[in-house]
Amino acid sequence: MVIESLFYFSLAVLQALEDGLKKADADPSVKAVMICGENGKFSAGADIRGFSAPQSHPGIGLAPIVSLIESSEKPVVAAIEGVALGGGLEVALGCHYRVAHVKARMGLPEVTIGLLPGAEGTQRLPRLIGVPAALDMITTGKHIPATEALKLGLVDEIAEENTIEAAIRLANKVIGQPLAPRRLSLKPVPTLPNMEAFLREALVKVKKQARGCLAPELCVQAVRAASERPFAEGLRRERELFRLLLSSGQARALQYAFFAERAVRRWATPAGASWSSANAQPVRSAAVIGLGTMGRGIVTSLVKANIPVVALEQDLENLKKGRKAVMLLLEREAMKMEGGAQRLDFHNPARLQFTVDFDLLRDVDLVIEAVFENMALKKEIFHKLSKICKPGALLCTNTSALNINEIASATSRPQQVIGTHFFSPAHVMRLLEIIYGSHTSPSAIATAMQLAKALNKIGVVVGNCFGFVGNRMMFPYVQQAVFLLEEGSRPEAVDEVLEDFGFKIGPFRMSDLAGLDVGWRSRQGQGLTGPSLPAGTPARQRHGQRYSPLPDLLCEHGRFGQKTGHGWYLYEKAGGRTATPDPWLHNFLARYRDTHGIKARAIDQEEILERCLFALINEGFAILAEGIASGPEHLDVIYINGYGWPRHRGGPMFYASTVGLPRVLAKLEQYSEVHPDVPGLRPNAFLRKLVAVGSPPLQEWMSYVSWQSPKL
Ligand SMILES: CCCCCCCC(=O)CC(=O)SCCNC(=O)CCNC(=O)[C@H](O)C(C)(C)COP(=O)(O)OP(=O)(O)OC[C@H]1O[C@@H](n2cnc3c(N)ncnc32)[C@H](O)[C@@H]1OP(=O)(O)O
Ligand SMILES: NC(=O)C1=CN([C@@H]2O[C@H](COP(=O)(O)OP(=O)(O)OC[C@H]3O[C@@H](n4cnc5c(N)ncnc54)[C@H](O)[C@@H]3O)[C@@H](O)[C@H]2O)C=CC1
Known part of the structure; x- marks a missing residue:
């Protein structure tokens, strides 16, 4: 008997699978079962669009079906074409045999959308391919090609041409053979001489790679459960961890990022050009x-x-x-x-x-x-x-x-x-x-x-404006970071807060890496510093606004960052990469404050985070209001993929929506009152408008923009 599943799982597909399996089991004329996908695609797993709904428990609904497949008294063979991802691969793991087309890809990408393979995948995969390989697949979500899957023992056979025929051939061949050795839930997890140390190191590695992101860490815990507990107990742990992730908020952010990256392909300009009507020219050289x-x-x-x-x-x-x-x-x-x-x-x-x-x-x-x-x-x-x-x-x-x-x-x-x-x-x-x-x-x-x-x-x-989207939003962020130094903070304190938030690298480490001279040259070009600065310009003011000459002063001292061996931090040598806090800089900051009559104050983590992030977000609202970008998703995709914004926080505009626009506005108002000469902290009119209309969901923001292509 052949059961066809659809590309994405829905309740209907799950029901059809269950019905088909039960029918096959009950029918004495059926000797074996083959499960395949439609149109050359096995399954990309669940339809993630419904995952963020509060009531949904994806994965858990699939688990009984996977168990049902495995417990079938007739051999069940998966014929994998195209992709077997997420729940798709978990279904295949429930099967007794797996045949894959040579071009097929397999993976458990749940971690990339903030989850773990919650349909028993964290318990079956280590039993099949061992803890190291399973952990690698589960914590990275990577897709592996069929040839690699064969080497790992994830599939039993590769079909060069017709996968379904190959799977049926295999099914016919194994009729009558004992199924117990093929049931992964009955197999022990292959042991490692140093399992404990291996799992401990794996945990340290994922924590370092994705700071603050829960899913990889919980994936390791689930695999640990597989290695330490009997199958049924491991499943209970998997479910517990899965529920934790589902309610963490990070899954929602990561799923938003997944769809945002696809949404930006459908570009449009205020002048009416769009992806649907424009034709690309071939680029052959x-x-x-x-x-x-x-x-x-x-x-x-x-x-x-x-x-x-x-x-x-x-x-x-x-x-x-x-x-x-x-x-x-x-x-x-x-x-x-x-x-x-x-x-x-x-x-x-x-x-x-x-x-x-x-x-x-x-x-x-x-x-x-x-x-x-x-x-x-x-x-x-x-x-x-x-x-x-x-x-x-x-x-x-x-x-x-x-x-x-x-x-x-x-x-x-x-x-x-x-x-x-x-x-x-x-x-x-x-x-x-x-x-x-x-x-x-x-x-x-x-x-x-x-x-x-x-x-x-x-x-x-x-659209076209100074700094475009990414750098334009970065300016007020970096500016706040420098102002915080003037007021009493230190580079390492500011970096630590933003790195704890999840940024790959804080603003000062970033500036040292990119080279302070780049911005210095740009500011000289803009007449903000250097020989073209009119005589008598106040040191800490430009065009009536607050300005910090600190980065310029560092450059004048030859401190360009990593390339010169010192910038905001000290490095082991010119070109060195290990940043250590620099007593010279701390003294320099103290002297600078004395010169300008600034009384240093203790600045807490909340203020550091809010001033840097909310200034950046505020600029984002200005960009949206001006029509420079066609939606908040664009800003978020830019920040996640170009500026090391933590993906599990969904991008700055998504983050603002989770903090709540009224709170962002109130905080900006509060900081702006204290720093009236900093336009970056003055709440943007579009943010005010969104709050005034009741803070609609992010997907609706653009319907409140009232521009007529002013910049275009
Ligand atoms: C009701 C009960 C259900 C219980 C089931 C429990 C199962 C689980 O617990 C666990 C899961 O399965 S979680 C889902 C795991 N699967 C994934 O993460 C696959 C993600 N998709 C991909 O990798 C690529 O899209 C893929 C490789 C598939 C294709 O790549 P392409 O580059 O060819 O195409 P894309 O442009 O990425 O995608 C085409 C359109 O499909 C949308 N889409 C992709 N994956 C989706 C998914 N899993 N759910 C919903 N929509 C999805 C994608 O957004 C795009 O849409 P448009 O932009 O509108 O064209
Ligand atoms: N460095 C960075 O992180 C980023 C830089 N950019 C932009 O990319 C551009 C290049 O920046 P970098 O690569 O950092 O500069 P760079 O200074 O490292 O390299 C510029 C290169 O251009 C060459 N060049 C100068 N005049 C030339 C000419 N007339 N004909 C041919 N080659 C010439 C120089 O010899 C030099 O090798 C700039 O516009 C910069 O703003 C953009 C994104 C990031």
Whole structure:
């Protein structure tokens, strides 16, 4: 007998499975059962859209079915095609045999949505493939290919062609053979000589990797239960831990993030361009200009995506340096991919060419400029590109803040100019902020989005303003962090609060890593510091607003961060990575406060967290109100994938919705009253409006925006 299941589980699918199994068991003419999916897909598990509902207990409803499958007196074979994920794989684990198509993938991704495999998966998988491999799959949620699954013993056979026929063949072969040895619940968990130490280390590792995120930790606990307790007791523990996760709030945030990352693919602009009507142009070749920190990562990303690249530098010396750095990155990537199906072909000049000759850019479909952050230089380059490149070529800039329209004005084809803002390291970070200017065509946006997909990145389309979305929201956050130092705090205290919140790295450690000189140059360019600052400007004020010269002063002392061995922290050497609190800096801060008559006060953790985060969120509301981004999901996806915002907190705007908008507003009002010269703390009008209309759910916020494309 054949039972077909659907791609996502619903109650109806579960019922059909139960009915089918019972019928098969009762029918003496049925000798074996094969379970497969429809249309070449086994199952992606539960439909997660309903998971956040308070009454839902996903996983628990599936467990009895998995038990039913396993206890069948007739052999049950899973025919896995496409994917077997989450509950899908748990169903397969209940089966007595598993056959997978060679291209199938399997995994238990529950941890990525804040849960654990709650349909007995944490108890069966370790019994089948051992604790180390099971723990790896369960705590990372990674999908593994069929070939690896075979090596692990997760599947019994691989089918090169027809999986269903292969599964039926296997089912016929095993009719009459004893089923007890195939029932995973009856098997012991393979022992390890050092199980206790192994589990302890695993716990330390997941706690470090996902600070504050509960699911990986509870996954380890569930697997520990499998290794220490009988099956039935392990199940009870699994259920207990599952319920804990379901009610933690983190699952809701992680599921929101899952859907937000998919929602941003459906981009739209206030001018009416959208994903549904714009056509992407093919990108068969690309060029990258500038092989510094960013350019080298961008080249690596393109090569990995199999797009032939011309890499250009300003002179032979920089070219040599850039080439060496790119080759090193590519060699490392190739090593990581060794054994995988894909090969990196970067020694072939047809795939990757280094040059100082702009003429070689004549035929490429797309150029990404990543030279110094200098408007005059960028305009000069775009003017050149507009003369040299073929008419259809897309001209992209990796600027982190500059005006896309001004860059486009240097060309004769502003409709082809677009911002593609990669994040450092560009071959690792998943975010690609895509910035359209006033003249950028819908097709150019669609092409940049397609490029993001080809590079395995998440493209988020945003409007043009200083700093775009990500950096614009970052400015008030970092500004608050520095103001807190002026008022009495220390870099390590501020970083610790934000790292405890879940940020991968606090603002001062981040600033040391990126280099303090980058911001210093930008502020000099804006006339906020340096020789162009008008004489007589008060040290701690610019344009009537509070300003902190602390970062400028550090740069004047040659403290650029890790690269110089000291910045906000002290490092073991120039280029060192281990930050230690620096007594020099503490003394310097004390002298600075004395000079400016600031009386240091004790600042508690709550104030640090609220001032930094609420200032950032406040800017987010301004961005939404101006139509720079089409929804809060966009801001959240940017922060999760580009700025190390803790995913289990769903992104800054989602976080604001969980804190409650009235509280965010009240706190901003309170801080703004104390610091009237800090516009970043003044509650944005859109936030006020949302509170005034009763703080609607985040999905409804944009219906309260009343702009008419003011910035576009
Ligand atoms: C009622 C009782 C039920 C009891 C059952 C208990 C079971 C459990 O307790 C445990 C579970 O199964 S939890 C769920 C575990 N499964 C997952 O996390 C799979 C997540 N999905 C993927 O990995 C990829 O979408 C996938 C690999 C599947 C496909 O990737 P693609 O890149 O081809 O496609 P996407 O763009 O990611 O997705 C296409 C559309 O499907 C939506 N979607 C994906 N997975 C979903 C899921 N599990 N539930 C609901 N919707 C889902 C996705 O949002 C996208 O939608 P659109 O953006 O509208 O096109
Ligand atoms: N460093 C970062 O974390 C990020 C930087 N960005 C932006 O990316 C751009 C590049 O930044 P980085 O890579 O950090 O700079 P970088 O200083 O490391 O590299 C710039 C490279 O451009 C080359 N260059 C300069 N003029 C050139 C010309 N006329 N023709 C060809 N090459 C030329 C330089 O020789 C240098 O190798 C900037 O616009 C920056 O704002 C964006 C995101 C993050």
